[in-house]
Amino acid sequence: MECISKRSLEHCTCTYAACDKRGSCCKCVVYHREKGEIPGCFFSPEGERTYDRSIASLILDRSC
């Protein structure tokens, strides 16, 4: 099965440029799921830039 991480990078909305998981959605999801968090692409652009990936932060972000 082909890895599509290069294509995924084109639509990744995470602005944390230093992260080695950018574009590798499978790694990103596992990383944040194990921490009880949500990947950055679920947040609004403003919410994403807080780098707070907690569920509480997502609820606040999406209820504004």
Ligand code: SF4
């Ligand atoms: S959401 Fe988290 S794991 Fe995913 S690319 Fe951004 S900083 Fe990395």
